[in-house]
Amino acid sequence: MSPTNLPASPIIIDEKANPYRDCIQGLANQPITVVKLLRDAVNENPVVARDRDFGVPEIRDVVGRLVENRPRIAIIGGAPDHPAHLLDRPQALMAAIRIWEMGGVPFLFHVPVICDGTAQNNIGQSYSLASRNHTAAAVNITFEGHSYHAAYVIAGCDKSPAAVVAGLAAADHARAYRGDQAPVWAVFAPSHVLKGGEIPEGTRRMLDDIAASADAAGHDDLGSDIRENMRYILQCTSDEAFAGLLERARLLGLIDGALERRVLDQLATATCDSKGGICAFNGTGNSSRTMLAAFGLTPPELELLTDVPPFSAVAVGVDALFNVFNKPEYAIGNLLKANFANFVRIHNATGSSSNMLLHLPFMMRYAGFDVSIDDYQDVRTETPVPEIFAHSLTENRDTFVLAQQMAEGKNRGMESIYRILADLGVAMDLDAPTVLGKSWAERIAGLENPVDLSLGDASVIRATPVRKRSGVDVITGSFFENCAVKTSGMSDHLLSHFDDHVFIVRYYENEHVCNGDFASPDLVTRLIETDGVDEELIAAVVRRNGGNRVDMQSPKDMLAQGHLSFAFVIGGQGPEAYGMPEMFSPSQNLRHHRILEASSMLITDGRYSGVTKGACIGHMVPEAFTGGGIGYLRDGDVLRLNLTTLKLDWLDPVAFENGEELATDPRGIKERVELFEGRLRRMEARQCDIAASNVLDAIGNAARGIVPRAVDRRAIKSWR
Structure with missing residues (x-):
């Protein structure tokens, strides 16, 4: 030929x-x-x-x-x-x-x-x-x-x-x-x-039995969490959730370590297709x-x-x-x-x-190009877009299915997305060039049906928006410059419930202690006994969040209703401090914990996995290591989140006790300075865990992409 x-x-x-x-x-x-x-x-x-x-x-x-x-x-x-x-x-x-x-x-x-x-x-x-x-x-x-x-x-x-x-x-x-x-x-x-893989039948039966045991022992929240995770296609991410759930079951005495290990090993064996990808x-x-x-x-x-x-x-x-x-x-x-x-x-x-x-x-x-997340937020604000991806790991609409639909000619991938957004009135620049030597306008010309209507609800790409609010938002606040929250990872209920909501801080200097709390059988007790937390503070937070009943005999109910809320703050995870690791494990444990997901959020100067769901705020700038306000927070502080104005504020404790909400910065308080100095010494010591050749040093911050300083200095062109 x-x-x-x-x-x-x-x-x-x-x-x-x-x-x-x-x-x-x-x-x-x-x-x-x-x-x-x-x-x-x-x-x-x-x-x-x-x-x-x-x-x-x-x-x-x-x-x-x-x-x-x-x-x-x-x-x-x-x-x-x-x-x-x-x-x-x-x-x-x-x-x-x-x-x-x-x-x-x-x-x-x-x-x-x-x-x-x-x-x-x-x-x-x-x-x-x-x-x-x-x-x-x-x-x-x-x-x-x-x-x-x-x-x-x-x-x-x-x-x-x-x-x-x-x-x-x-x-x-x-x-x-x-x-x-x-x-x-x-x-x-x-x-x-x-x-994606599938849970083997024998492993599924073991998980069903563990869930049933949890129900019988009065831990139906764990039982429902296990069953919910069993709905997902088997991926390394769902394995991580199972690891947290099984640890909870072991600590509750429902299973022993041998069974925990056997189930995890069987899940790992069945997860990845031999072709990879x-x-x-x-x-x-x-x-x-x-x-x-x-x-x-x-x-x-x-x-x-x-x-x-x-x-x-x-x-x-x-x-x-x-x-x-x-x-x-x-x-x-x-x-x-x-x-x-x-x-x-x-x-x-x-x-x-x-x-x-x-x-x-x-x-x-x-x-x-001189670009920061401010430019991202400018575009997002100037041109709001609806969510048109109905991606789901529980309803057979994952990316593998999306690829199959494209291979069958039922969508044209990115060209379909450009066509749909343009048809919805989003100001897409269709004159922009592509490597095919054609503009987007030329590539989508004649594409009258960007998605095969016969797919119905099976389609991953939707010509009709899934919901109005989507994407990632940039948040500012009284004690930091900016951070990111994945709005698309929060349900409509959470977006509404956590809008103008206050949270009690529980502070961690690493994610492992946080994970230990999430798996603990006495988690609720640990939360209400957090340093700086008393009945008066709990009552004030519950009432502020719309609760009409404060029952200290049933704090679990106040958490489940979402009126008693905690902000699990993991500081010292930023790029200069510790390489900016993902806080995926605690985010999965939060997401797959019925009580915590309803009530609480995670905050970090680290980052999250791209598949993170739930109320997770990350990329906080400045990071704790460089003197950011996140390093000055402590147990018992109160934070206020407003998802409408995109603000996260630290509230003055004395004013809050008196029924006032004064948004300010803890960095000017003498005892907070001493608190931070101790944390900084521990961050510097922990940094030695990382080989010196891979410490992220002399870099721009998260808002500017964490690039080497020389790259940062030379980025002077306008992208507009």
Whole structure:
């Protein structure tokens, strides 16, 4: 079979500099890597090679192309110790064949990708966010060090897609300054979706028995929590919830440690499909998939895969690059700038991860644009969007199902989302360019039915909004500058109930003690016996929150009704203090605890997993380690949350006792300064848990993406 859609004549990149022509060492060193890559591609894809009559070139052929300045394209994959990258190699080798066939020169390199699930709730989480900055640097170093023109990226999970975007965008920014090299072009092929597992029948029976035992022992809240979690597709996230639930059961004496271990082991065995992929929940992995497509960096054929893509789909991605070479308007920096506001709107409309409020300014600042979460909030405020994603892990509407629906032609992925939002009157910039060499207007022209109506309630993407309020909000307050709350992760009931609501602080210096409280059989007793909490304070809080009955003999009832509310504050988790680990485990324990979910919220200067649900506030700036007000809070403080005005305030304790609500800052109080100084010493000591090479030092804060100071200083361009 003869190759199709080949350029009429070889494409030569238009630039002054060509290191492979002007530096004999590169020309001598690199051709053998290309020949080896193409030899592997032929040997491991014999059918593709045979059908296309593809032969391995000689070294002199590679040398000739390098001297001519043909497109040098890096294929970037991830490490195979991450489930998302198990199928990278066959796709990478197909891309190599097509790049050579189109007249370019392919290279292949991989970056390490930390699995947030594996790192969860242990020291690995303190390396997780740091890995994003290191990966951006590694991508940039390799891309610039070997003078590549473009990238075909097999994008994985968690932070790595944002990291690769940032590394490539930084190269694009630097090349614009130097002026003698072409810009950077890139196309992204997000890793396939991981099919969710199922709880084995025998394991399900054991869980049913444990739930029944909880009911019989008077702990029906635990019984209902277990049954609720059994409704979810089996993923690492639901496993984490089961871990917390089973620990509660063991501490209540309902099961022993051996049964707890057996159930957890059986769940772990049944969780992941052998093909791997990005977990099917709408966490940071799939939010990053959405991000790449929304920025116009992903062709539809590669957007939502469930397996290794066919050669034809890989060819679409490679061909897209060749169609935009020598067109600066399609360089990665320009696509980021042109589609920034579009992505903010789509991020909100799809209920995506709150982690993107860290990654969005991170990518934009690496690209040279002066962006913070203030810009995010400006766009969100100027153009409110409804939620159009009916994503569900309990009703067969996860991302794997979304991918199946797209494969069946029942939606067109990102193009459907752009069409629906435009039809709903959202001010989408449809003139913005995409890597396909077309604007969004051109891509969605003629798309009259963005979602197959026959899907009905089974459709993940909805042409009719799921609800009016969506996305992530930026909150300000009397004792901090800003923080983030995932509005889409809260039910309508919680959004209403916690609007203009007060909470009693229970303070923690690490998440492990908080988890211990959540699992404790005497949790309610611990809460009402919190330092600084007495009957008068409880009565004042209950009445303030609409309760008309204060019964100290039944504090559990006041919690279950949501009138007695606690703010579980976990400080000292910020980027400079401890690498900004995810507080996912306590968030899952809160979400899957009927009493706590109805009454309480989590607050941290750390971050949360993208799949977090419930009342969780994170990314607090300034963090405790740098003198932020969160480090001055203590047990028994009262906080007021207003989700209408997006304010979270510390209320003066004396005034509150007298029936007044005075929003102020605890940092000026002498005894609070002494409290903070002790905490700071403990934070500094705890920081030594992390290898010095991975401490996040000399960085911008969470509102500015937690980027290195040099990146922060050079981000001076306007994205508007």
